Amino acid sequence: MADKPLLIVIGGPTASGKTELAIELARHYGTDIVSADSRQFYREMQIGNARPTETELAAAPHHFIADRSILQPLNAGGYADEALPLLNRIFKKRPVAVMVGGSGLYIRSVCEGLDDFPTVSEGAGAQVERLSREEGIEGLRSELSRLDPVYFERVDRHNPRRMERALRVCYTAGRPYSDFLGNAPPRPFRTVYLQPQAIREKLYDRINRRVDRMLSAGLEEEARSLQHARHLPVLQTVGYQEWWPCFAGEYDRERAVELIKRNSRRYAKRQRTWFRDYHDVRTLTEAVHEVKALTD
Template sequence: MEKKTLIVIGGPTASGKTGLAIAVAQHFGTEIISGDSRQFYREMTIGNARPTDQELALVRHHFIADRSLLDPLSAGRFAEEALQRLHTIFESHPYAVLVGGSGLYLRALCEGLDEFPEVTEGARSQVQSLLNEQGLPGLQAELSRLDPAYYAVVDRANPRRLERALQVCYASGQPYSSFLGQTTARPFRCLYLRAHPPREALYARIDARVDAMLAAGLEAEVQSLAPHQDLPVLQTVGYQEWWPYLRGEYDRATAIDLVKRNSRRYAKRQVTWFSKDDQYRTVAGVADVLAELKRL
């Protein structure tokens, strides 16, 4: 029997993913899994560009505002829950749609994540001491010694990546790279697509979206979330720029400018993520999706 098909629609913020996903889901009479890591939480409505009530009414969506931000959803746990939802959807539909700009969450569901050993407190302390004493060069030198294979491909300017790899090395006594590539095959096939408008158009849409968020009450939403501002999910673009403003460190105009600037930078990183994965094909509408399905 032919495998069921998960149509994956990725891309940067404000690229039109939501509209395309809804159109595709309507065409196939199926449901949508949201893989946007900031849209899971019901307390966040405006700054995370959640689909409107009108859009949500068109097609059944899963993982939109279905939990509290006090119960954060990791990529691994999302994959576990989403696999269960997909099993139910595929019982009555040959197709399902996955949409989002959080590349790690999409990958977790479609391919699984590598399983790493538990990192001990001792390993964390050891890496932190190294960072405090020798800085980034110390992390680089140690990872080069313990795991030259991973050192050759990692972003060496990203201390968090280096710290994580060294923690695993210390905790397990094995190279970090030895735990990579252990993903599990899925019982469905994936068609990887991306919305990818021209950069100038994308940036203009981002600025317009921020203006629309402000008109919809973004600042009031941020103020209501201020007691939780230290949560990782609120240390993200669209929210993190407001916390210094609320502390009086700069004015409102600066906060708005930073939201727009950082949203453009975030979109650029998303474009890079999806561009690096050669499985993704650029599409602009349902006709393009159908054409790609024929090639699958």
């Protein structure tokens, strides 16, 4: 084994078999699984997040599964603050750990760190809000192009939230947003990224069947029990957010189910794209020899 421990990261779209692969690898290496699914953290959200079953949880030690309330939300930075010391404890006992989940930003926060941005001032926030309200997305594009042409070339120009975030930093710091990118310290472990492969049509079929199982398990009833907290950001997520208009009478149950399946497929597509574009991602076949070389 080389001087640095190894973190095997299993990412990719929902319903692609990540949990099964993570358990197989954790059992093989006799190590722990660190969940990087930003909705499986919460006790109250069980059915709609495809949380591992009790049998799966018993197959290997798991962390960050149903360990807090929706009233104690955990963002990506907070997740890294908790996950990094946990990994250090695992690495003191084992040279390998497994991380699994589809929340790309949370994975990045641990493996690479998040960039250190200044605290946004109230004035900067108000300025961006006014610009967005009065000039819309074109105004955001024009201003970002002027203040940070480097970031403007890489940002999704159809995503106003990302441009607003960059502009708030520009206004606060008086410097380009791009100046703050890439400043996180290196991590004391090596990382191999795996992504289970699935043909799109088969993946979408698995997603549809998973939603059907969730409905049979009581997803609608779980959503009703959480309706009082529907304003929380953690409940503005696929599998739950589609029920709120249904419960308000805006459309029927059939439409809610249709939207959950559709939005789950769209979410899987975004996850697949994110991990496909992520550096050094391996398929399982490609990674077998690399992982073996790193752990021998």
